[in-house]
Amino acid sequence: MRLASLAMYASPPPLTEATAKLWDFLSEALKRAGLEEIPARLDDAVDYHRAWTRPDLLLAQTCGFPYVKHLRGKVRLVATPVYGHPGCDGPFMCSFIVVAKDSSAQCLEDLRGARAAINQLDSNSGSNLFRAAIAPLSLGGRFFFSVVETGGHRNSIAAITAGNADVAAIDCITYGNVLRFDPENLAGIRILTQTVSGPGLPFITRGDASDQEVKLLRQGLQQAVAEPSLAPVRDVLRLKDFAVLSDADYEPLAALERQAQRLGYPLIA
DSSP, X not given: OOEEEOOTTOOSHHHHHHHHHHHHHHHHHHHHTTOOSOOSSOOOSSOHHHHTTOTTEEEEEOOHHHIIIIIBTTEEEEEEEEEOSTTEETTEEOEEEEEETTOOOOSGGGGTTOEXXXXXXXXXXXXXXXXXXXXXXXXXXXXXXXXXXXXXXHHHHHHHHTTSXXXXXXXXXXXXXXXXXXXXXXXXXXXXXXXXXXXXXXXXXXXXXXXXXXXXXHHHHHHHHHOGGGHHHHHHHTEEEEEOOOHHHHHHHXXXXXXXXXXXXXXXX
């Protein structure tokens, strides 16, 4: 069986269950379309970073910044989900820059010398878009007093709530999911501002997948957004559609990094 892993927005449990039901439909649709070795279940054992470059990859979801930095030429873009959360605009999305609810900060400049939390260095929403917002304000390559890598957006929220960080950039989809299913985790923070938008997290397949296979994957995804019986699943996921974006559509994410480098701010610091 080939590998299918959709781990980017697969928690808490309501999202886990909805994602599994989405795959149940997709796997059957792909089998009917004639694709072989379709797994019956999503793989939750393989780390999603490793899944992206597996030679047996059928379908996974990656982040736009790792795509432009490391995955171009190694994977094929299939389609980008269109989510219905605030901050989403078709297949494009922003991050919310959040601070503690009682923070005195009223603008980004007020955060000079603060402690920042990022989920991962290669994250578009938690690092690349965040860096683009801060770069024009940096001096000598620095803006924050310290930066901690938390390993996840929810961990970054928790770091602010616990008083271990002052600011983080949380992608609008994660923020929307937490607001719906774990609202108590947002009780201690507020949105200060939002970043520029960029293309969202694409579904990908392995680099040597045929045009026909990519076509069938796209057709399966479109069937999933049109299937009446999946309406409750789409509602939980806030899934509205899938858009087919090109490599050129993701290039602005790389351009944001280059602009930050020109401003002398290559890393969040």
